[in-house]
Amino acid sequence: MSMQDDALYYDGLTANAQTVVATFANGELTLSNGEKVIRCTAVKDIQVSSSAKQTFAIVYFSEGASLQINYTELIIAITPKSSLPVLLSNSWRGASIAFIILAALVFAIYQWGIPLAADQAAKGMPNEWAGKIEETVMKDIDENMCKPSKLANSHQIQLLRGFAELQKASAANIKALPNAKLIFRSCDFIGPNAFNIGRETIILSDEMVIFAGNDEAIIGILAHELGHLQGDHVMRGILRYVGVGVVATALLGDVSGILAAAPTLVMRNQFTQVFEREADAHAIARLKAVKISAKPLAAVFQKLSKRDGDGDGDGKRWEWLFSHPNSAERAKLFQE
């Protein structure tokens, strides 16, 4: 069986177009201009590029020559078996399949892939690197955000004593953390806060001590921060953060930054919320081990909740947007 069709041939030597008749027979594509045969090429030596609309095709020969031709049976006959990407994108059915697999893949990556990979990487990360990060962050904090603490020395010593007690505590899921350090700073830029910046250092702001107005509550907060340290939440968090960024860029890379930014932020905050809940549970257990009540801590969260007004309605509704769980809910947790 042979098929033929009119086409435009470019020989790859001049830009001139020649009108030719293309004939396909016995595994060979023959081009002739009515008088003589211009070329005869085995189908295995050509490449075919056709539009999905199937109106038009370009046939490429090895040395730069090409043929522009309508999409007909001839093209179907000489087109080698389509690759997977071409097959998927040639029909809406294929594209739908691709979309469903993509959705499942994205879900699996966020749900399991990134946490698993990041946590493994955190395990493998040497302490020197973590120390290096801590050093850099501490320098940045001292240069740009915080000043030396204005708390009375006696007050600091008292809090350090309580902290040492907490550090030593050990129970079922509670490890003694002898390397943990507590550092006092005055930070009006950050406000009432306590946070850790690596595997060892916890920073407590004077503003937090004043806001809480109760040293037992501060001990509760420090127990929560020790939970972060024991869980290596900073390193795991940094790596998960990077992971989300990498996947979001791969996924939405050619979409403008705006669109990529919103889901990236939401996903990152989902991960930190998980860590916060873990540290809260840890705090309760650690406080129990040193026989300190969690009630003063609950009072602090109530106060926070009142300050931010997230106790009812709106706060709960927007919770998924934030890095920390809802304060009112956390107050309830410590109350129990």
Next chain:
Amino acid sequence: MTENLHRDEVLQTELRQEKRFHFHGTGAEYFRIWIVNILLTLATIGVYSAWAKVRRMKYFYENTELMGARFGYHANPKKVFFSRFLVILTVSIFYGLAFFFPVIEPLGSIIWVVALPALLAFALYFRMRNTSYRGLRFVFTGAIKQGYLTLWFPLAIAILGLTIITFASYLLKTDAKLGLIMGLSLLLVYILFPILVMPVFQVQWKRFAHEHSYFGNAKFDFTATVKQYIKAYVACLFAYAGFLIILGLCFALGLAGVLGMKHEGEVKDGFTRYLPFILIGAACFYALLFTVVPYIRALFFNLAWNNTQIASHKFRAALPAWGMVKLAAGNLLFILLTFGFFRPFAVIRTQRYLLEHLFLDLDASDTDVFKSLSQTNPRAYAEGALDLFGDMDM
């Protein structure tokens, strides 16, 4: 004299034939290629992105028609992959080193500037060689050394500026007063840079790139002057300044709204209180961004193409800025409404719009335009080691 000139121009235009570009791509087709590209890129942890790029470029080139013939894209995805891998490797090694030796970090941007002409040249070699039309490949023959010689002035200024930036930020930490003086000179650099250095860089680079680029044996030319580009950059600067002023007003308005509400004691809780501020500010930001950016794009599209010619055939662009603004606004709206899925349709719409406003004024006195064009430069097919650096225009 002027009359004579005018008559000459009329005569010339009479001998010219306007040829249009046609774009045959459709959003529906490209959407399917796009979604499959994303899936495979993600499933292969990014490796497929090189193949995805080649597929995307092929689609756009093969759907672009001029005088009955389609363009072709021939890059080898393996080479695209290796050059991407090389870039990622280099950048990671640099930042890895910078992590342990922070001293070298400010060097990063200077190294980048120094490497820029070479990287631009590599990308151009690769891109031209892998583009075809009517069976002929395009080719860029410029020597890298000459690229550096051409661009010495903007490069020197850029390196000087970066050194001042580094020095000023260092001084600010140790000696605030001296740092302030440096900071002020830095401001000067920031203002001078876009209106002096960028136009010079762009015009000199384009002239170099065009004058060493061929289609077959027909040479490209670039006729724009630095003055024209300075004018365009000043226009951009004004557009941008206007943008910043309106944005500032928006934020002030939003903040006033927030403070007003607090005063009346209507809404107490945190997030809701700042919501109007955030919303008004963000809405203004994007609305303006999507008017200023398309305006600038149209400006430079017209300027570049109206000064490009190949042999005696001239390109002509008449892209309306307002049309681009309307197109971009519509695209943004649909992209937001569809959570990003309109994106491939938007890309196709933009490409069609650009090509609808680009023409080739064919010199009709040159009767056998295509017969006389032939592939003379063997370099057009030579696959060189430089291909490794070919895909720098990510």
